[in-house]
Amino acid sequence: MELTARQKKILRAIVDSYIQTAEPVGSKTLAAMADMDCSSATIRNEMAELTQMGLLEQPHTSAGRIPSPAGYRLYVDELMQDYRLSVDETQSLNQAMELKMQEVDKVISQVSKMVSKMTNLPAVAMTAAAGTLTVQRFDILQASAGSFILVVMVSNEAVRNKLIKLPLNCTEQDLKLLAAVLNASLTELPADGFTPELLQRVTRSAGPAASLVPVIVDFTTHVLQEEQKSQVYVSGQMKLLGQPEYRDVEKAQEVLSTLDSDALSNLPATLSDTTGTQILVGPENIARELRDTSVVMTRFDIGDGMQGLIGVVGPTRMDYAQVTARLSYFAENLGRMFSKPELPPSPEQKEPGDE
Amino acid sequence: MELTARQKKILRAIVDSYIQTAEPVGSKTLAAMADMDCSSATIRNEMAELTQMGLLEQPHTSAGRIPSPAGYRLYVDELMQDYRLSVDETQSLNQAMELKMQEVDKVISQVSKMVSKMTNLPAVAMTAAAGTLTVQRFDILQASAGSFILVVMVSNEAVRNKLIKLPLNCTEQDLKLLAAVLNASLTELPADGFTPELLQRVTRSAGPAASLVPVIVDFTTHVLQEEQKSQVYVSGQMKLLGQPEYRDVEKAQEVLSTLDSDALSNLPATLSDTTGTQILVGPENIARELRDTSVVMTRFDIGDGMQGLIGVVGPTRMDYAQVTARLSYFAENLGRMFSKPELPPSPEQKEPGDE
DNA sequence: TTTAGCACTCAATCTCCCTGAGTGCTAAAT
């Protein structure tokens, strides 16, 4: 059951037009298009056939045709023409990417905002840790009398710190001892390895600064938990309202409420084994609430077994080509950005990276 | 031009009812209410007078009355009965506040989410630094060969760090020297005091680890800028759609788009001199787009000259009493939370705080 | 196989009318 060249052409034209206008496409409109060299009647016949094949649908008898989910699928897989980013676009994308953010989660949250802005759709960005995280290293600094800085380096290269205020007098030496004990006992250990016995042992051998231990342990477990759980940022929810199919507030709310938390906790499962850009059309989505919605998402790599995901949510009728192109560009550059070693901010270059 | 007791009663009843139902209130409805001891005709007369005074409005001739902005103002200032948080509510508020977040900005972002959830309205949370920030202290730790941890403590008690990867061999001693130089030259100095000459001087005296200097300076200025600029978090934009007056998507978008950035950059100016909870009714708002919208906001203090602001945006017809009560409760507890010194996570208490 | 022509369908839009909640005013009652 292969499509003829003309049928493909017609299907593509219908999807393209529908993506643009959100209006059912009629035979006359199609026939009027530049590179259509047959009459509306012929097109009607072809459309009838495409409808029978399940690739098109008719909202009602006297309306034009719209693509069915299967139609979109075919379009996405075979018919869609690659969207070429214009120079202007790459420029503004590049400009947007010029974020001198320092912490991974800020970058991610920023990225989700940017993606939403560029695609004009709600965007999701998230990170997920692969594997179990452990602490790699503790440091304790004295900021002033009674206030200490705890620095914890996690195995995913995140470095987190906390200012601890506690009325406690101790020397530089005492802190060093404490740090040494912590480094000896609590590193390379997942959070659930912090057994009461172990902690007691640590406290006993921690010396004069032992009263810091509970605070430190508390913070550390908290940090490990935080880093382990996948961070999710959703931006531009309101953009969905710009889409005509979500003029009805109820519908938009339904979709967006699932975006908030539920569906997203499940996504990580699918995250690890997919590669490149993935497009989920309407009913292919896991969550029932999203059955009239499409999701386009791309994975990218952060250093050290961390992965990130950026995606966009929109009506089934969305500009897949454009969204895909922009998303991939983002993902690619993000990946590069994270893998790149520290580059000196001054124009002197010692070790040349790529570009 | 004082209102009679009965007029006040009627006005209050109208506002209360309108807040509940979002429907214009008619004389008959009012007369039917429990503590109204006069007939609908009397009420009609009084309403006519209140309308003449500009406290009520009529959407059209044959509709009931709704409060005018002036009416709301009077209500908020004089008529509104304090909303008492129920035990259940305080409990769930307390529960929500039990955030073991460690970093101020995470707390703030979390708080904005919570406020939005509790009030069922879009919420804004922001922080603003009072005064110019400087670095108080630098530390540099060696994480492994070629990777260093820079820890910067800012005068607002924020501690920020960065993992620097740079192919560089140097000893513990070298790093100590570098830290000492940095602490001697760049602390207590605003970001714009980092003149090229100064930096050059620092680089020269930094010893073997000098190649770290540019990265450190870059990060530091960036951190200072970041901390200085007020962080703004907006949550629950979608909640606005739940309000009947924003069923029209256009309107909601208009309001929410101003929430994104514009109006908020101006708010900090008004931030410093107001105290307690502030209510801006409709046209009292600065931004023209918000003229049909009310804002309720409260300030709270974070340590060290930092201030925070939490606020809620909603239709002019919002439950001011309830929102105010919840917001104040939040602000109060947040203030307390930030001022509190480190409390040991175990149930042993050494220095009793205010419970 | 393609195309012109024609009868048919049906959502969307418009018009008209009706309903009922609510008003303002007047005149009687307190």
Place this chain on the structure above:
DNA sequence: ATTTAGCACTCAGGGAGATTGAGTGCTAAA
């Protein structure tokens, strides 16, 4: 001097046709 009952009037909202026009499917000619 208030308060209340009564009444005529107004007008948004909603439902019942009527109208329109984009679009279809089918048939017959090219």
